[in-house]
Amino acid sequence: MVIDFHTHTFPDKMAEKTVAHLAKIGGLPPHTDGKRGSLLESMNKYGIDRSVVLPVATLPKQERSINALSAELNGKDVIFYAGGIHPDCGDVCGTLDFIKKSGLFGIKLHPDYQGVHFDDPRYVNIMREAAKRGLYIVTHAGIDVGFRDHVHCTPDMILNVLGQLEGVIDNRLILAHMGSYEMPDEVLCKLCGKPVYMDTAAVLDLYPDKCVEIIRKHGADRILFATDSPWKSQGEYLGIFENLPLSEGEKEKILHRNAERILSVK
Ligand SMILES: [Zn+2]
Structure with a gap:
């Protein structure tokens, strides 16, 4: 069983242009x-x-259609969906209630594409309300390749949020790109051991040795196999992952057991 916890698709009519x-x-x-x-x-x-x-x-007006589509398609076959929410959402509680009621496991935040820092009070409020409802929060973390000169989600901002939401957000936050894209050393000294999940999306081919170091220090119980398809190849990523010097037990947790717990599937 293999679960890829981080992928992107777009509605057929806009996929070509968007990609x-x-x-x-x-x-x-x-x-x-x-x-x-x-x-x-x-x-x-x-x-x-x-x-x-x-x-x-990327705009508040997109929330409704994104969440309706996620609700419609979630778990219909072998693809699961997060909901979307924008920092300028006019009805945070109503939007999160809809996401929860629809059976989605959580929400996705992207500080770069949503134009805020990760520790912005609007985000903190959204994350508090999401965690209170038992939703998970997936966020892009670290450098974004489209906005290299300004990092909107740094390890220090993540620590700030964890401090503000201590006891509320524990084990609900999922940091993409192994804690922070292209910042593995800062992840190692600041984020490993914190009550967060990290996914392997988009970094496994860049620095596999650092990924293993992070997995060892953080523990395989809170790591999720992920690719960032279509930006990385699912085949290539599975090949790289299978060759990492991890035990079979660790691989099982990362490839599917942790994800099954989050998605409430077997
Ligand atoms: Zn992504």
Whole structure:
């Protein structure tokens, strides 16, 4: 059983344009065309049993359609969805209630694409209310390849939020890109051991040795296998992961057991 906890798809009619735009600003060639059907094809081809799609509301007006689509498609087959919420959401509680009621496991935040810092009071409020409802919060963390000169979610901002929401957000926060993209040394000294999950998306091929160091220090109980498809290849990532010097027990936790707990699936 393999679960890819971090993927992106776009509605068919806008996938081509969106993927081309994101590929250009990030300088990353895509491995699929970003359509849901193409993710399913990739999963079939490479032996990925389940994937989690993380949509981002880049404008408040997108929340409603994103969440309606996530609610409709979540768990219908082998793909699960997070909900989307924007920092300028006019009805945080109502939006989160809808996400919870729809059976979604959590929300996705993207500080760079939503134009706020991770420890912004609006985000802190959203995260407090989400955690209170038993929702998980996935956030992009570290450098974003599209906005290299300004990091909107640093390890220090994460520590600030963990301090403010101590006892509320414990084990509900999922930090993408192994705690912070392209900042593994800061992750090692500041975030390892904190009550957070980290996913392997987009960094496993960049610095696999650092990833192993982080997994060893943080513990395999709170690491999730993830690719960031279409920006990385699910096949290549599974190959790299299988070759990491980890025990079979650790690999099982990272490949599916931890994700099953979060998604409430077996
Ligand atoms: Zn991503």
